Structure formats: C-alpha cells, structure tokens
Amino acid sequence: xxxxxxxxxAGEAGLGTQTIGFAMxxxxxxxxxxxxxxxxxxxxxxxxxxxxxxxxSRQPVQAIREQCDIVVTLDRAGVxxxxxxxxxxxxxVVDKSKSGITETNESYFDVPLYAMAQKAGESDLYVNSAxxxxxxxxxxxxxxxxxxxxxxxxxxxGPDIIGKNVRAARExxxxxxxxxxxxxxQLEQGADSRHLLLNGNEAMALAAIxxxxxxxSAYPMSPSTSIMETLAGYADKYNMVVEQAExxxxxxxxxxxxxxxxxxAMTGTSGGGFALMTEGLSLAAMTETPLVIVVAQRPGPATxxxxxxxxxxxxxILHAGHGEFARVVFTPGSIEEAFHLTFKAFDLAEKYQVPxxxxxxxxxxxxxxxxxxxxxxxxxxxxxxxxxxxSAHVTDYQRYRFTESVISPRAVPSWxxxxxxxxxxxxxxxxxxxxxxxxxxxxxxxxxxxxxxLLALEAVPPVVHNxxxxxxxVIGFGSTYGVIREALQDPKxxxxxxVHFSQVWPFPEKTLNRLLIKVKxxxxxxxxxxxxxxxxxxxETGIEPNKSIxxxxxxPFDVDYLVQKFNEEI
Amino acid sequence: MVNAETYKSDDTIxxxxxxxxxxxxxxxxxxxxxxxxxxxxxLLVSGIGQAAKxxxxxxxxxxxxxxxxxxxxxxxxxxxxxALTVLVTTGDGDCYGEGGNHFLHNIxxxxxxxxxxHDNQIYGLTKGQASPTTDAGVPTKVQPRGVILExxxxxxxxxxxxxxxxxxxxxxxxxxxxxxxxAGVGHRGFSLIDVLQPCVSFNKINTHxxxxxxxxxxxxxxxxxxxDKAAAYQKAGEWGDRIPVGILYQRARPCYGELSGxxxxxxxxxxxxxxxDIRPLWSDFS
Numbered sequence: 001x002x003x004x005x006x007x008x009x010a011g012e013a014g015l016g017t018q019t020i021g022f023a024m025x026x027x028x029x030x031x032x033x034x035x036x037x038x039x040x041x042x043x044x045x046x047x048x049x050x051x052x053x054x055x056x057s058r059q060p061v062q063a064i065r066e067q068c069d070i071v072v073t074l075d076r077a078g079v080x081x082x083x084x085x086x087x088x089x090x091x092x093v094v095d096k097s098k099s100g101i102t103e104t105n106e107s108y109f110d111v112p113l114y115a116m117a118q119k120a121g122e123s124d125l126y127v128n129s130a131x132x133x134x135x136x137x138x139x140x141x142x143x144x145x146x147x148x149x150x151x152x153x154x155x156x157x158g159p160d161i162i163g164k165n166v167r168a169a170r171e172x173x174x175x176x177x178x179x180x181x182x183x184x185x186q187l188e189q190g191a192d193s194r195h196l197l198l199n200g201n202e203a204m205a206l207a208a209i210x211x212x213x214x215x216x217s218a219y220p221m222s223p224s225t226s227i228m229e230t231l232a233g234y235a236d237k238y239n240m241v242v243e244q245a246e247x248x249x250x251x252x253x254x255x256x257x258x259x260x261x262x263x264x265a266m267t268g269t270s271g272g273g274f275a276l277m278t279e280g281l282s283l284a285a286m287t288e289t290p291l292v293i294v295v296a297q298r299p300g301p302a303t304x305x306x307x308x309x310x311x312x313x314x315x316x317i318l319h320a321g322h323g324e325f326a327r328v329v330f331t332p333g334s335i336e337e338a339f340h341l342t343f344k345a346f347d348l349a350e351k352y353q354v355p356x357x358x359x360x361x362x363x364x365x366x367x368x369x370x371x372x373x374x375x376x377x378x379x380x381x382x383x384x385x386x387x388x389x390x391s392a393h394v395t396d397y398q399r400y401r402f403t404e405s406v407i408s409p410r411a412v413p414s415w416x417x418x419x420x421x422x423x424x425x426x427x428x429x430x431x432x433x434x435x436x437x438x439x440x441x442x443x444x445x446x447x448x449x450x451x452x453x454l455l456a457l458e459a460v461p462p463v464v465h466n467x468x469x470x471x472x473x474v475i476g477f478g479s480t481y482g483v484i485r486e487a488l489q490d491p492k493x494x495x496x497x498x499v500h501f502s503q504v505w506p507f508p509e510k511t512l513n514r515l516l517i518k519v520k521x522x523x524x525x526x527x528x529x530x531x532x533x534x535x536x537x538x539x540e541t542g543i544e545p546n547k548s549i550x551x552x553x554x555x556p557f558d559v560d561y562l563v564q565k566f567n568e569e570i
Numbered sequence: 571m572v573n574a575e576t577y578k579s580d581d582t583i584x585x586x587x588x589x590x591x592x593x594x595x596x597x598x599x600x601x602x603x604x605x606x607x608x609x610x611x612x613l614l615v616s617g618i619g620q621a622a623k624x625x626x627x628x629x630x631x632x633x634x635x636x637x638x639x640x641x642x643x644x645x646x647x648x649x650x651x652x653a654l655t656v657l658v659t660t661g662d663g664d665c666y667g668e669g670g671n672h673f674l675h676n677i678x679x680x681x682x683x684x685x686x687x688h689d690n691q692i693y694g695l696t697k698g699q700a701s702p703t704t705d706a707g708v709p710t711k712v713q714p715r716g717v718i719l720e721x722x723x724x725x726x727x728x729x730x731x732x733x734x735x736x737x738x739x740x741x742x743x744x745x746x747x748x749x750x751x752x753a754g755v756g757h758r759g760f761s762l763i764d765v766l767q768p769c770v771s772f773n774k775i776n777t778h779x780x781x782x783x784x785x786x787x788x789x790x791x792x793x794x795x796x797x798d799k800a801a802a803y804q805k806a807g808e809w810g811d812r813i814p815v816g817i818l819y820q821r822a823r824p825c826y827g828e829l830s831g832x833x834x835x836x837x838x839x840x841x842x843x844x845x846x847d848i849r850p851l852w853s854d855f856s
Contacts, residue, residue, distance in 0.1 A: 196855040206851065212843030215650055217642075234851065239835050241649050246675035250642040253635060257615070257646025260633050261654065262839040265646070283636050373852050381843045412839060413631040414653050419609050421625075421632040424618070432581045432626050433634075 001186050003058045006065040007135065010051035010082040011074030013044055016128040019153075020072070021052030022368070023132050025197055026149045028056045029370055031141050032190030035197070036061045036482075037368040038556065043222070043306040049077050056139075058190050062334060062369055062482030066560035069185060070138060072131050074113070076100055083108075089184065093134060109180060116171035121164030129165040133172025140186040143173055195370035200360055200479075203335045203371070204294060205230035207342035208266055209238050212381050213292070215258035215265040217243045217251040222306050223362035224268040224296040248273035252280030252293070259289045260422055262385060262412035264346050268294035271313045272303065278320045281355050285325030285447060287422045288400065288408065290349035290356075292342070297361040299554045308554035309362035311478055312528035314536065317359050318505055324444065326451035328356040329505035333463070333481025335369050337502055339376050341460070348458060351384040352451055353410060359504075361527065363556040364479035384410070391415035399431040402442065406450040456506040463500040464515065470497030472521040472569065475545065477501035477533055480525050480557060487562040492570065501533070507540045516543045523569060524548045527556065572606050574599065581626045590741035590767025590778075591620060594688055595627055597744045598657070601751035602630070605655070613654040615644035617669065619695050621661035621688035638668025645681045651839040652827060655755060656683040663693050666702040666722045673724075677731040677760055681826040684754040684761045687724065688741075690769040691776050698772035708775060725806035728762045729799060729819045735761035736802070736819040740785050741768070742778055746815065753817060759825040766813070781813070788816040796820045 007024070009017045018039060025035045036055040042048035053068065055061045067087035073079045076099040083092050086107050094101055095113040111134055117126035129150055136146045147166050154162045198206070205227045208216070218228045232242040241258075245251035248269050255265040269277060274295045284291040295317055299310035317329055328348055332338040338360065345356040386394060386409050394416035401408045408429075413420045421431025426443060428434045463481070465488070467473060474496060476484050481500045488498055499515060501508070516522060516537075522545040524534040531548035538544045549565045551557055577599045585591045602612060614625035618637035625632035631654070635643045640658045648656045658665075665673055665687050676685075692710070693699040699712045702722035709716045728736045735757040739747035747765060754761035766785070768777050788794045788805060796802060802819035827833035 194856070196852060198855055202855065206848050209851075210846060210848045212841070212846050214838040214841060215646065217646065236831065238846065239832075239838065239841055241830065241832060241838060243649070245642065246671050249639065250672055250675070253639040253642035254646035254649075256635070257633065257643035257648075258650040258838070259646075260643070261613075261647040261650035263650040263841075264843070265650075279636055280639070283639075287633070287635070373849075373856075378847055378849060381846065383843065412651075413613055413647075414611050414651060417610055419629060419631045421634075423626075423632070423634045424636055425634065430580075431632065433584075433623070 001183060001188055002069070003188055004061070005056050005070065005139065005185060005187060006068040006087070007054045007056065007070045007072070008051050008068040008082055008085055009072045009074070009131065010049060010078035012046070012077060013042065013048050013050050014046040015074045017050050017052050017074065019128045020131050021054055023128070023149055023153055024054055024135055025368055027132065027136060027141060027146050029195060029197055030145045030149060031187070032192055033058060033187060034060045034190065034370050035368070036063065038064055038363065039366045040555070041307045049081055051082060056187065058188055060370070061486070063486045064556070064558045066558045070135065072135065073099065074127060074131070093131070111172070111175060113172065116175070117168050120168035120171055126164055126168035129168040130172040133169035134176045136169070137173040137176025138180055138185045140183065143170065146173065194373070196373050197368055198335050198371050199226070199366055199368045200335055200338045200364040201226040201296070201366070202230050203339040204342045204358065206376070207339040208346070209234060209240070210379065211343045211346035212264045213266050213346060214240050214263040215255060216240070216267065217245045217254040218268050219245050219248045219251050219273060221270045221273045223298055223365040224270050224294055226365070227268045227294060248276040249280065252277040253283070255291060256280060256284055256287070256289050259291055260287070260413070262415070264290070264350065266292040266294065268296065270296050270298050271300050271316065274313070274317070274320065279322070282321035282323055282325070283424050284355040285321065285327065286323070286424050288353040288447065289422065290353055292345045292349050292356050292358065294358045294360065296365045297359065299552070305554040307362065309479070309556050310527050310552060310554060311361055312530070312532070312552065313359070314477070314504065314528070314532040315530070317357055318536070324448045326352070326354050326448055326455055327505060328354060328455055328503070329359055330356070330460070330503050331359050331478035331501055332364065333478055333500050333502060335371050336375050338364065341502060343379060344460070347382065348455070352407060352455060354451060354455070359478060361479050386411045386416065388415055392417070394418060398429040400427060400429045400443070402429060402446070406446060406454060452506055459506050459508050460503040461508055461511050463502060465498040467497030467499060467515050470495060470519055472496045472523065473499060473515065473519045474523050474525060475499045475501070475533065475537065476525040477504055480527065483557045483559055483562055484525055486559045487566060490563055493566060504536065507536065509540045512537070513541050516541060521546050521569070525557065525562065527551050572603055572608060574603060576609060577602055577629050579627050579629045583627055584623060585620060586771050588770040589620070590690060590769070591624065591688060593741035593744050594686065594747065594765055594767060595624055597739070597747035597751055598624065598659070598686070599628060600744070600748040601755065604748065604752050605755055607655050611653060611655060613647055613656045615640045615647065615656060615658045617660055617664040619661040619664045621659050622664060624659040638664055639672065640664065641669060641672040641676045641685070644683050645676060645679060648681050648683050649826070649832065649838065651837050652682070652833065653837060657755065658683060658685045660685065660687050662687060662689045662691060662701045662703045666724055674731065677728055677733045679826055680734065680759045680823060682759055684751065685763065686751065687762070687764045688767050689764050690767045690773055692769045692773040694769050694772055723806070724762070724764050725818060726803060729803045729806055732823065733762055733819070734759040734821055734823045735817070736806070737761070737763045737817045738766065738815045739763055740766045740781055740815055742781065746787070750817065757820065759823060766815070784811060784813045785815050786812060788814045788818060
C-alpha cells in the first residue's frame with residue numbers, strides 16, 4: 001500500500017500520452033485521491049517525444065517528483081529516454097515486442113499493450129485505454145471507476161468506440177492484476193471525490209467569465225492559447241465575444257476599444273506576443289482604459305522553447321511600455337490563486353483605470369490539479385463606471401477630470417448625453433490634445449504617482465509561512481509556490497520560512513522589509529538565469545538576497561531537485 | 571433635432587490653412603447631420619497623423635489611439651456596443667502603412683463601421699516623406715532620387731478582398747463626399763472611402779488643381795454598374811490623366827454582427843454583470 005505515487009507516460013506526439021494522463025486524473029480523482037499533472041511536450045504535432053507526469057496522493061499535492069514509481073512507455077524512444085526515470089523499486093511498463101526491446105532489466109514490466117489494443121478494437125488507437133487499464137490494475141483502483149471515466153471520455157463517439165475502449169482497459173487491468181501480484185503500488189482509497197479538475201489557464205478563463213469579461217481578443221500563442229479556447233467554448237452561453245485577432249497588436253487594441261466602449265475586456269499571450277502589445281499597454285495607461293493582460297511565459301529569447309516553462313520575463317513585464325505609468329503585476333502561485341487574482345485583476349483595472357498583468361508560465365498554465373470548488377466561490381461584481389441610471393443626468397462630461405479621489409469617473413459612450421474624448425496624446429481634462437507643461441505635470445502625477453500610491457494600498461500581501469523567527473527565508477514568486485512548500489516540509493528545514501509573492505508590482509516592500517531584517521539568510525528560487533526576483537528585492541528594499549537557486553533549462557523545479565539544492569545551503 | 575451646430579467642437583483646429591482636411595471635416599459633419607444621429611451615439615476613432623486629429627474637431631465620442639491601430643480599436647468598440655455609429659478617420663500612412671495588416675483583415679472581418687482615409691499621398695505630420703500611396707518617381711527628403719516602390723492600391727486591394735463598399739471621394743467636392751459618407755455609413759458592413767486630398771505644405775504635385783483636372787464621377791456613365799466586380803477592379807486601376815471618384819464597388823454581404831450571432835443578443839455593454847454565475851460550468855470540470 002502506498003500513499004503517494006508518481007507516474008510518467010511517455011511516447012511520441014500523436015500516441016495519446018495526454019489522453020492517458022487526463023483519463024487517469026479523472027480516475028484517481030473519482031477514487032477520492034488528489035492528483036497533479038504536468039505536460040512535457042515538444043513543439044510539434046506528431047513525432048518527437050512527449051510525456052505527462054502525474055502525481056497521485058491521499059494529500060493535496062502541487063509539485064512533481066524527479067523519479068517515478070511507474071513509467072509507462074508507448075514506443076521505443078519512450079523506453080530509451082525514460083526507462084531510467086524509475087525510482088528504486090519502481091517499474092517501467094514496456095511493450096517489448098512493439099518497442100523492439102530485447103535486453104532484460106529487472107525494472108521492466110513487459111505488457112503487450114498493442115496486442116491488447118488489437119484484440120479489443122483491431123486498432124493501435126486503443127493502446128491508450130489499455131495503458132489506463134494497466135495503471136488501474138497496478139494501483140488496484142476499482143474497475144467500475146475506470147469504466148465510468150472511459151464511458152464519459154468517449155461519450156460522443158458512440159457505443160462501439162466506448163465498448164472497444166472499455167475492453168482494451170479490461171485487458172490491461174486483468175493483465176496487471178494477474179502478472180503483478182505485489183501490492184507495491186496499491187493506493188489507499190481517498191475520501192473526497194467532489195473536486196474539480198482544472199489547469200491554470202482554465203481557472204483564469206473561468207474567473208474571467210465570473211468577473212464579467214465580455215470581450216477577449218488574442219492571437220494564438222503557446223502556452224496562453226487554451227484560455228482563448230476555454231472562453232470560446234462558453235462565449236455564447238455568457239454572451240461574450242472571443243475574437244481571434246490578426247496579430248497581437250490588433251488583439252490589445254481591440255480589447256482597448258471594447259473596454260473604452262464600456263465592457264470588461266482581456267487579452268492573453270506569451271512573451272513574444274506581449275512584446276508586440278507593449279505600445280498598447282502604454283495606450284491603456286495614457287487613455288486610462290482598463291485592461292487585463294495574461295502573459296503566460298515560456299523560455300525566450302525570441303521563439304525560445306515554445307512549449308516549455310520559464311520565469312524570465314519579470315524584468316520585461318515590470319518595465320514594458322514606453323513612458324511612466326502605474327500598472328499592477330500579479331504572479332499567481334496556484335490554480336486557486338490564478339482564479340482569485342484574475343477576478344481581482346478585472347476589479348482593480350476598472351477601479352483604477354489601469355492595465356493589470358497576470359503573469360504566469362507554461363508550468364502553471366498547463367498543470368492540472370484537484371481544486372475544491374467551494375474555494376472558487378461565487379463573488380459579486382462591483383462596477384466602477386457611471387451607472388446607466390446616473391448617466392442620464394451627465395450632460396457636461398470631462399473624461400480626465402481631476403478629482404480628490406484621483407480617479408476620473410468613467411462614462412460609457414452613448415449612455416451619457418454628453419460625449420467622451422479619449423486620447424493617446426497628452427490631453428486636457430476634456431481629452432483634447434495639449435502641450436501645456438503644467439497640465440502635463442498634473443497628468444503624469446495622476447497616471448503614475450497618485451495611482452501607484454492607491455494601488456500600493458490595495459496590494460496583495462505576500463503569502464508567508466513560518467517566517468517569524470526563521471533563520472533562513474526562501475522567497476519565490478508565481479508558479480514555484482507549490483514546489484517550495486513541499487520541499488520545505490522536510491523536517492531538516494523546520495527553521496526555514498517561505499515568502500511567496502502573489503503580486504510583484506506595486507512591490508509589497510513594507511511587509512518584506514519587516515521580515516528580511518530579522519533573518520540571517522535569504523534564498524530566492526527562480527525559473528530564470530538572471531536572479532530577477534533577487535535583484536528586484538535588492539532594488540526595492542536595499543537588502544540583497546544571499547543566494548539564488550536558478551533553473552533555466554525550460555523545465556519546472558521538482559521537489560527532489562529543490563530539496564537537494566536546499567541541503568547545500570544548510 | 572440634429573443640425574450643423576450639434577457637431578461643433580470647442581477644440582482649436584491645428585491644420586495648415588488650405589488643407590484638404592477641412593473639406594473632409596465638413597463632409598463628415600454634414601453626413602452626420604443628414605443621418606440624424608445624436609453625437610452621443612457616434613464614435614470617431616483615429617490613430618496618429620493629421621487626419622487622426624479630425625475627431626477632436628467634431629462633437630462626438632472619440633478614441634484617438636495609436637498610429638496605425640484605429641481599426642482594431644474601432645472594431646472592439648463596435649462589437650461591444652452596436653448602438654454606436656462608428657467611423658474611423660485615418661491617413662494613407664496610418665492605415666495603409668503602419669496599419670496595413672488591420673486594413674486587410676478588417677475587410678475580411680466585415681464589422682459594420684466606416685473607414686475614411688485621408689489620402690494625400692505624403693506624410694504630413696513628419697514633414698514630407700513618401701507614403702504608401704506616393705507615386706513612383708516622386709522625390710522626397712528621404713527618397714531624394716524619387717520613390718522606387720510601386721504605390722499601394724487600396725481600392726483594388728479592397729475590391730480583390732470582396733469589401734462590400736469601396737468608394738473614392740475628393741476633399742474639394744464636399745457635397746459629393748458627404749453623399750459617399752452617408753452611403754458608407756448606411757451600408758451594412760465595412761465601408762472604405764478613400765479621399766483624395768492635397769497636402770498644401772508637403773505635396774507640391776497632387777494639388778487642388780492637379781485633382782480638379784483629372785477627377786470624374788463614375789455614375790456620370792449610366793452604364794457603370796458598381797455590382798460588377800471585374801469592372802470595378804478595372805475602374806479602380808485607373809490613375810493618371812483620369813481618376814474616377816464615387817462608389818466603385820458595392821455588394822451586400824453578411825456582416826460580423828450577423829455571422830457571430832451577437833446582433834441577435836443584447837449588446838455586450840448592456841449585460842447586467844451582477845447576474846454572472848459560473849457554477850453551472852462546474853460539471854464540465856468534475
């Protein structure tokens with residue numbers, strides 16, 4: 001009996017490693033267990049070598065392990081590349097005859113997956129369901145659960161296809177039970193199967209709908225695209241428009257046009273697309289038009305690793321756009337945080353009439369985990385515009401009127417009886433072009449200093465664990481939250497604290513200053529090569545972190561790697 | 571009641587005396603009066619350039635955005651609120667150069683907006699460089715031996731892409747231009763009106779007199795049929811001694827609002843967000 005298992009499924013693109021991964025997520029979740037899944041894909045549609053890695057546990061998990069208890073290989077390359085990834089005592093599921101593997105290795109568990117697929121459905125296509133059956137048999141999950149999941153996965157393919165998939169799974173399940181007698185991988189049944197299965201992008205898309213986003217324009221770019229796809233699936237139901245733009249420049253300007261007209265609007269991209277959007281970011285600030293932008297990072301420069309992960313655009317996002325203006329940059333660390341901060345992004349963008357950037361990465365965007373739906377509770381929306389009722393009385397309007405609260409009340413064109421002028425040039429309170437130096441100073445102070453002061457008051461404080469009295473403080477931002485949490489569970493680190501930035505701008509320097517002055521050692525953990533977070537901390541607090549644990553191979557941190565790196569710092 | 575005073579703006583005009591933009595400004599205002607739309611329901615969107623200042627000189631809603639990016643902003647606004655009558659005022663550099671990709675794809679997108687391009691065949695605001703429509707051979711400060719690129723042909727391009735309304739006006743004939751703008755706004759879908767205008771400061775070739783000698787109205791020939799695509803394409807290619815103006819091509823085609831289904835729903839801007847509830851979607855993720 002085990003409480004925690006790591007499983008990897010490897011094979012070339014097109015063989016269905018993702019299908020197996022998602023099906024197993026549902027199977028384990030329905031068995032009341034917690035899952036965490038990452039995808040490691042090459043930037044191609046077929047061929048190459050892809051894998052999914054799945055963690056399943058009785059406890060909530062949000063990180064991967066380096067070594068796997070069960071590695072399922074679907075082809076020869078899978079065996080050669082991943083055959084050594086098994087943990088001590090782990091096994092590698094190999095279809096020796098199909099993969100042409102003749103050597104013997106005590107970790108190999110030879111399973112005729114392709115013969116099972118042929119027997120069940122006369123096609124290699126059913127190898128996915130056979131592999132699901134094998135994993136179910138090894139972990140001793142009830143076959144009823146497997147059958148239910150496969151029936152719902154293939155529900156729209158008709159009874160013939162469903163039957164063949166279930167037969168293939170039954171073949172695999174029976175074989176694993178019969179040939180692998182030890183209960184090495186038998187999972188303890190979990191208690192709670194009510195959870196949702198969401199990845200980071202889906203959580204953000206759902207939060208955008210909940211926040212009343214009515215317009216999303218974007219140009220497809222990995223790893224942001226599934227936000228657009230998720231929203232498109234619900235666009236009619238929620239009277240929303242999802243428009244695929246001709247380029248990222250169009251995407252950001254369309255969203256700004258829609259926002260100017262009064263609807264909540266968002267765009268999403270990755271670093272390269274965001275580079276094209278930066279003039280639009282500056283336009284949002286100058287015209288004081290609310291805008292939410294998701295930047296799901298991938299490794300650069302230029303095209304980089306299109307399907308992999310990195311946190312190297314922190315400096316870029318903090319400074320993007322010409323001119324000086326207020327912005328907010330959120331860096332969610334979990335699927336729940338991605339949801340809540342997306343909702344908050346729409347509120348802040350509208351309340352302060354500023355651009356708000358949600359900075360994620362491929363790792364958070366694509367990783368799937370159980371989420372308690374009650375944590376994503378329904379929230380009421382507060383609009384920060386002149387209401388339709390109040391608009392009827394507005395006969396003399398100035399879009400950029402100076403007010404005591406700093407923020408100029410925002411009118412929706414056609415609702416008020418006057419008109420709205422918005423301008424990318426420096427402008428008067430009425431919104432007309434000006435070159436007046438005194439007015440310029442007041443406008444700069446409004447858009448930059450005053451708004452920054454207000455946004456600082458609203459800043460989301462860092463998530464702090466065990467920091468009071470800690471000798472060593474680990475600091476991360478964004479997607480590293482889960483892996484740092486888990487690595488620090490090791491009793492060796494019980495004197496270590498953890499600070500996670502959910503928001504990096506405005507920088508929460510007050511909270512941090514208080515924590516930093518007491519600790520002996522500060523370590524940042526970052527998926528980049530330049531220690532960008534460490535440099536930001538130094539710039540904003542004057543305190544220089546002692547050490548940065550950096551990873552820039554395009555892959556996320558895993559628990560074992562991080563524990564090893566932490567050990568070097570004891 | 572909408573009249574000439576209704577659209578009068580308080581802003582001071584920053585164009586050169588004699589600029590062709592004045593004729594276009596007058597035509598835009600006259601067309602809006604003829605259409606009887608109150609200023610609050612009209613949105614003028616522009617980018618950067620002398621043409622892009624026009625919205626400030628009209629009392630109507632205005633989004634004066636980035637160079638080349640008026641079209642995407644206009645389209646976003648129209649999709650959000652179809653109650654707005656949306657016109658884009660842009661120049662040959664702004665629309666055909668910087669914003670070329672948006673020009674192509676918004677003809678395809680066919681959102682119900684009207685695009686008015688002030689085409690003076692030169693860059694005015696940056697003081698006299700070649701624009702995409704400057705004739706080959708014309709010398710400028712940046713192209714001292716004359717432009718070596720073939721000019722961009724906006725009308726032929728638009729017709730080739732199947733644009734539903736393709737017209738050309740001339741800034742000196744304000745009444746004719748008013749009629750074109752009125753027809754363009756009335757056309758359901760994306761309308762292009764390219765307007766020939768002199769730049770009195772930087773274009774010493776394509777002057778008022780130069781145009782006056784050459785332009786003629788296509789509908790003076792009663793046999794001209796704007797629904798004939800091949801004939802329209804051929805007409806749009808005429809340039810030099812004789813330059814056709816008027817509605818060169820028009821055809822009815824389903825617009826974005828119909829094809830996307832949004833025209834059948836309440837406008838996005840009128841949605842009551844307090845009713846949004848995503849909980850019914852949980853079953854798709856469990």
